[in-house]
């Protein structure tokens with residue numbers, strides 16, 4: 010059996026795993042399967058018992074758990090030290106990180122510390138051992154690049170969103186759980202104030218997202234996005250253009266410089282489909298576009314398209330959504 014594959018998770022305390030974290034375990038399991046390796050998961054945080062149990066129930070062979078107050082919001086030097094300790098304790102060569110903004114900092118720093126290689130935006134792997142081939146999304150998801158990774162150091166791979174299905178949960182399944190030992194760290198940067206967007210439901214976890222763009226014509230019309238999102242039990246999103254115009258709040262921006270979402274249903278109303286927007290939603294299971302321009306780039310990504318005025322279509326969809334929920 011070759012070296013284990015390690016998935017590093019830093020979940021918020023109290024809850025189980027997010028969809029993205031569970032999907033990362035699916036990616037880890039696929040990568041481990043390529044070389045008949047075992048799957049190890051490091052869970053680093055505070056009050057992480059539920060997350061640790063869920064990792065075991067989703068098929069991990071061994072869990073390294075660091076459950077301490079100092080990991081309530083690990084970042085910077087502390088996150089690098091904890092992740093490095095997990096790589097060393099697990100003996101892993103292939104290391105997977107969740108595809109979020111934190112990974113963009115953690116991945117390269119971790120690889121540099123351990124004299125390894127790092128790649129972000131990873132969507133697929135093939136081969137194994139010394140000849141691992143990795144495909145990654147580049148240019149904001151507009152293109153894919155292929156890489157071959159060799160050399161003895163660890164490979165730190167930051168996953169693109171939704172690259173694998175979460176493994177089925179098997180209630181009561183157990184794994185070897187071991188304390189992860191992380192040395193004391195003098196952090197050079199501390200988080201003074203956490204972003205308030207962390208409170209309440211997260212756009213990244215929504216199963217339905219309804220987003221609006223400049224085709225809404227006016228800031229007040231963003232209410233139509235909110236109404237449809239609510240009718241479908243989802244959350245509202247926005248293009249950067251209308252966030253910049255003050256029509257929608259920044260935490261609702263989807264895209265390269267906003268949130269990356271992977272819902273079952275993404276409705277884009279009055280959004281052109283610029284690559285920077287699509288970088289945040291192109292992995293949605295089903296994309297529905299509403300746009301008056303039949304040549305708008307969004308239709309290259311959409312599974313279903315409505316060529317019409319979104320100001321007329323949105324209220325109609327809201328009415329249908331409400332009827333559906335009421336069981337009529």
Ligand SMILES: Cc1cc2nc3c(=O)[nH]c(=O)nc-3n(C[C@H](O)[C@H](O)[C@H](O)COP(=O)(O)OP(=O)(O)OC[C@H]3O[C@@H](n4cnc5c(N)ncnc54)[C@H](O)[C@@H]3O)c2cc1C
Nearest residue numbers: 222223224248249250264265266279280281286300301319
């Ligand atoms: C470094 C960088 C990072 C960026 N990051 C992001 C990001 O994270 N997220 C993001 O969204 N953008 C981002 N952008 C901006 C991006 O390039 C686009 O400018 C932006 O996504 C366009 O927003 P939009 O589709 O709402 O507006 P537009 O491009 O103006 O498109 C409006 C669309 O609405 C359609 N329309 C008009 N009237 C109607 C109507 N009545 N009904 C239906 N459709 C109608 C039009 O046909 C058009 O397709 C970034 C850009 C840069 C350079």
